[in-house]
Amino acid sequence: MKLLPLVSAGFLLAQSISATSIQKRDTVSDILNDIKNAATCTACQSLLGVLQALAHLGNDAFVDVITSVCQSLGTEDPDVCAGAIGLEGPILAHDLRQMKIGSHTAQLFCSTVFGLCDYPAVTPYTVSFPSAKPAGALRPPPSGKTPLKVVHYSDIHVDLSYETGANYNCTKNICCRPYTAADAPGNTQFPAGAYGNNKCDSPRVLEQSMYNAIKTLVPDAVFSLFTGDVVEGAVWLVNQTEVTGDLNNAYSLMNSLGMPIYGVVGNHDAAPVNSFPPAAVDTTISSQWVYDTLSTAWTKWIGSAAAAEADKFGAYSVKNPNTNLRIISFNSNLYYRENFWLYEEPMETDPSGQLAWLVSELDAAEKAGERVWLTGHMPMGSGDTFHDASNYFNQIVTRYSATIAAQFYGHTHRDEFQITYSDYKAQTAANALEVSYIAPALTPTSGNPTFRVYSVDPVTFGILDYTTYIADMSSPTYQTGPTWQKYYSVKEQYGAQLNPPVTAASAELTPAFWHNVTTLFQNNDAVFQQYNARKSRGYDVSACTGDCKNSSICQLRAAESQYNCVTIKPGINFKKRDVATNPAHSDECDGSAGAKILSVLTANIGVFQQVLQKQLGAGFMSETVNGTTS
């Protein structure tokens, strides 16, 4: 049994649970008494036995009990408890009903929801390829031809219910809405401005302001990448009607950019949030309507063939007209640990067959001599990505690294990047293979609103530089109309400080370049602290030193998630949106409120017992259920 120091709780956490320690059956009452003071992986699995028995009573019983616990604890507002558990509870109950205590799936569930088990070791799986990597296949050198400009924006999280003058200092995770009469314009001493607030998702006028700025500042851009998350964060209220309206509204406003837009499906672009059941899952809670809505919105930019493909599971592959670039947009929600449809028993290695599809698209692109950009919402080295899926995906990226010119993501809300290596245990400039470009968010919840512009080699589609633009919310004129301005460029800020310097306009920001930037961060703390401040566009910055700096650099060097140094810790309160700069935090747009509500159970077993006793009676308390021999 491996032991891991649990930083935030300051006690040792029993790590994995051996298969032999399961199978014990005990009463609900005994199990709950046993685990009262034991925040361990084993105790968590015992709790799953109780939750499983509760789930077997039906979705309504499960939702009622968990909602009552949430409301008794008061960790969230009562409407948030009821809404979030009502929406997400049936999915969690579906997982629990079929879960085998002690299995890989159960450990992952205890890791994601309760933060009480570490990630289990990756289940080995060798992705099969139709052809071997051609000998000597390398990234092509820059062409020296006049660069193209491409815009990248992400995580717009537009709140169509935002009201100027509504309370920005409310009790929920996003404000600036008249949730109560006291929150309404005129009644609050904390009135929101017209163009947004750090406690609120984006008003529509802010979204429009960004599109206007893009048109003015980058009139020669050839196309845009949008890496997902249209919908706001009031996840306890979000339903199909709202998400459909939000998606249609945003994609129609994007038309004003007057250029093609290559979009992806974000984890918030569904209802319930994060709910993307893979094809093999038997459920009536479908997200087909999301794919229908998006493929319809995307048709004008990707054509009807790619749109029909996108209608299957949200992924498409399309050639950019007039260039040799193929854009492959995949649905990263199929590897996202808060998509609770993925906790199958046993878990699928290739949900919806998307990895096999990716291989066939990349193989065809390689044979056709095309350059490829891969794009998705969640970066595949993120702390939110299942280690297993990330490992399989990494095999694909490694095989086709000479064809994939770059990758593009959002989700973290931070300005950052991730490097793929052929050997993660001996990371050097020479074995850096790929770069994932992660764009920060428009939504002000994690910093100044922002977008990025890449300078792109028109032949190799390598990235030559990027410039980040922001609207500074601390400006006294911000609320009468944001001023968008250049924030920094990579070559200016980092290129000149490398040895040898990388400053020529035609030089590519290669994977080796980015590795060298991480070495610069290690060796020159002032440069690292500037990078750290830029992650949130200068908002709410605190110095990142010691373990924070180490794990921050570790994350940049991990496009495969098992190497990212993210440590599992007990669940955090949904209400609290943590600041962007602490790398130990889970990603900003983790959508599930249900999981976070469930996570407080382990610290409040007494309340759980009282609610069970009251709602289900002594009969349930003396029922014998699956447990562990802790």
Ligand SMILES: *[C@@H]1O[C@H](CO)[C@@H](O)[C@H](O)[C@H]1NC(C)=O
């Ligand atoms: C115990 O677990 C098995 C699967 O491992 C499941 O079929 C059974 O329903 C569970 N029992 C209860 C009471 O939940």
Ligand SMILES: *[C@@H]1O[C@H](CO)[C@@H](O)[C@H](O)[C@H]1NC(C)=O
């Ligand atoms: C929000 O309200 C609390 C008390 O109601 C106050 O202490 C705090 O300063 C306010 N925050 C902001 C950002 O205005």
Ligand SMILES: *[C@@H]1O[C@H](CO)[C@@H](O)[C@H](O)[C@H]1NC(C)=O
């Ligand atoms: C969806 O949510 C909106 C806003 O919260 C609400 O007005 C509407 O009644 C809901 N629709 C359905 C079908 O539940």
Ligand SMILES: *[C@@H]1O[C@H](CO)[C@@H](O)[C@H](O)[C@H]1NC(C)=O
């Ligand atoms: C990375 O740094 C090494 C020296 O540490 C240097 O030899 C190499 O040229 C650099 N690569 C790039 C792309 O800057």
Ligand SMILES: *[C@@H]1O[C@H](CO)[C@@H](O)[C@H](O)[C@H]1NC(C)=O
């Ligand atoms: C950072 O990690 C390295 C190992 O990669 C270790 O040698 C070093 O002591 C760590 N530094 C800090 C400040 O924790």
